[in-house]
Amino acid sequence: MSNAFIAFQKNDESRCIVEAILDDNPGAMVDDQPSMVKIDVPHRLVIKRETVEEKMGRSFDLQELQLHLITISGHLDETDDEFTLSWNA
Amino acid sequence: MTMLKTLAPYEFKSSDAVENYKGRQLLYVNWERHRMFSRPFVLALPPETPFSEIVDRHMSECFSYHPDWQQIDWNTVIWQNGDQPFSPDRDKSLKDNGIGHKDLIRFRTPGLDGIAGTGY
């Protein structure tokens, strides 16, 4: 099964986002690289607005992800509450 | 059969047609298994140029940097024009040797395989 992945620039906001991903995606693998962090999850990776808000202690619009994103892998589906990357095969 | 699709007639000349070279033609030369030279070099020469000038001047200028150059036994060199076997006559011209525009001359020096036998 292929991995979906996402990578962020390392900063305070993305630290919270990464924590949220680790909470919501059992099996997530973190790859720390200079000034960036990449997270792989087999098949499907989801970022939940609520969990990110909990980590940040403020309200969060998932489109703010755009500020820190470096790259993604997988088909994207974005709603107000979830940002999902997945492979069909 | 071409797969090109266009919205309008599409007719353009080749950038490297022989008439663009004012009486000269392109020739590429490669020394096989000596990739220190990275890729073949290209010359534009009149078809009357004797083949000896390619070897004695142009090849020597470029390839003599390689320690194998001095070791070559020219009697054993194997020549190709493109992928065809070929025996050039040193004293004849490019034209009389059957070398045309944009031909690629490749030569192999048996026993000499570059620095430490790496092909470089």
Added chain:
Amino acid sequence: MDMKVAKKLGLKERYSLMTRDLAWDTTFQKMADVFPQTTYEGIKIHDWDKWEDPFRLTMDAYWKYQSEKERKLYAILDGFNQNNGHLSVTDARYINVLKLFLGSTPPLELMAARGFSMMGRQMNGAGPRVACQMQAVDEYRHFQTQIHSISNYNKYYNGMDEFAHQQSRMWYLSDGKSFFDDAITAGPFEFMVAIGFAFEYVLTNILFVPFISGAAYNGDMAAMTVGFSAQSDEARHMTLGLECIKFMLEQDPDNLPIVQRWIDKWTWRGTRKLASVGMMMDYMLPKRIMSFKEAWEMYVEDNGGALFKDLARYGITIPKCFAQTVEEKEHVSHQSWIGFYMKPGATPFHTWIPTPDEMDWLSEKYPNTFDRYYRPVLEYLDAQEKAGNRYNNKTQPMNCQVCVSTMKFNEPGDSMEMCFRESVYRGEKFHTCSDHCKEIFDNEPEKYVQTFISSHQALQGNCEPDGVDVDAPDYRPGARMLDYWRLDERATGDFNGSDDQKNFAVWREQATKN
């Protein structure tokens, strides 16, 4: 008492109100006359409304986030420059990677901006039109910010000021130029496969992720911030490219063979374009983060592999060139570096032989090839340089008619042999570097007979600085190539002994002592 505010619209509703609902079909003129480009390539589209927009980014949100990205970027750039950040890079060799990047990348970003502006006009559907327009603005931003970030280095180091002049003239920049020229002169759907899909989804990861992370590792905050800022737009670009592929495949089964041919073609063209990126990672970054081979495995084999496996449900197969790229990942960075090293007088950046510990790193990363093929020649060239006989090959290169790389790649399966392929079209020979480039040529020879090959143009007398009489009896074609390129001689030659090397040492000394 708090006022109860009307509930905000959901993302999907907001998106459709502010994009698709603002579009209309033309009535005074036929839609087919207004949008002629989307049919002539043979792609059949039945319903443009089926186009999905996964990011659902509206224009107002787009401006908001982009302006925030720019503010962050320029704050970091200012800080870096005010603090003499250029002296904090690992060593002065690093700066040469920026010179190569400056010549090869921003001009292509500009071509991408042009291409996506055209797509924004040519596509029928409102969804792809909006996404293409945003991407055009993004690409323009990348073009500008890359130049801005490097402009500070231009105050101190040689060889950066003529990159725009050199773009369409320099021998080693022709591969990238031809890549974009080929894409932009194709129809809109092929352009989307070329740039949106093959380049953005399969290949830019290599350039912008490990390479930019490598810039950060080497202390270059300017390149890091500009690279990551650009890359934050790429997730949208990749999604657009992938969406376009899915859309074509879902609209009509007749589209499959056309799309497959484009995927095969552009994956290969992109692979050839990346050979010099491999050399940047393996040879030009003094502190190395990962080898080109490892990056290739992570981003092309695994990630690209996942994608092709996923697209198999539409009948798409892995690009034909895939096996050859897997073999070549062990070789291309070394072959490219040797090709550049031997031309010290013909590039506006310096080259050098890796130090012994750098060679050990290469041996470790390339256990199958480095010691066997490349170390001996590098050590030989090093000894020659130390003996005062630095390699300087003065010949002009032979190039591939399609990818315009110099003909430096090996025959698949035999690393000792060079690979040459040949086609004859209208009585003229055309040489290509591989089976894949040959196939591209043979499919559309009318297009590729026009390729601009710098060495050939010079031999025709077309590469002369102003004022040279090409009909004079003593005229020698190509003799004034350096003037034609406006090549600053201080920027040429080996790194050892260069102005950059000396100046950097002096300035760093001044920065750390009283």
